[in-house]
Amino acid sequence: MSRGFVKEDDQEEIPLVPPRANLPEGVTNYVTQSGMDALLVEKENLIKERENLNISSEKERRIAVNYINAKLQLLSNRTSTAKIVDIKKQPQNEVRFGALITLKVGNETKLQTYQIVGVDEADISKGKIAFISPIARILTNKKVGDKALLKLPQEDRLFEIKAISYS
CATH class of the missing domain: 1.20.5 (Single alpha-helices involved in coiled-coils or other helix-helix interfaces)
Structure with missing residues (x-):
């Protein structure tokens, strides 16, 4: 039947559903x-x-x-x-998926702690960053004492790895 013969009141609203966290095409959905x-x-x-x-x-x-x-x-x-990534099987002395990393950021004296997690788990307010984030990418495969530089439009930010754990 043609849409011209349907009453306006009979037309359903199509629900607008917010998308889930972005996972680029072709990237494995690690959790x-x-x-x-x-x-x-x-x-x-x-x-x-x-x-x-x-x-x-x-x-x-x-x-x-x-x-x-x-x-x-x-x-x-x-x-x-x-x-699902078994974090107990990750190399304990390197930053990989699931790692809880303690970092010194730039000249700040207070250390920051982040865990690298899946895109649906990421929540910066809880110290969880997605494995596809720029920070996670520059820290992956690094060890305690290593430094990583994140290039930002306004400035460069230096991260020094102080501790790595998988708990």
Whole structure:
């Protein structure tokens, strides 16, 4: 049937779902075990939310279900491509995926600690940076005592590795 014969009120709103964290095409979707666990909990919560929707309007309910289903689809795509990295098998004296790194940044006296994690796990406020981030890239394969230079438009920033752990 032609769209010209459909009433405007019958047309469903297409839910606008925010994309997940960016993972460039062709890049392996590495995750820690705790990152994968968090993705699976997120999936469970979305399914429960969908099952417990308390919306009386049928149209609003369909829109809410479509929105949750779209989020579940994005999440399923991410979990199906996830490759869990066993951080206990990483070289303990080098910065690799999953490493918890203590850094001296420039001339600052206070040390900073970051963990290199998957894109869905990254949260700078929790000290977690994505393995595809510029900082993670320049630190990968470095050892305690090594320095790495991050070139920024305004300035260059020097990072010195003080400690590496995998806990």
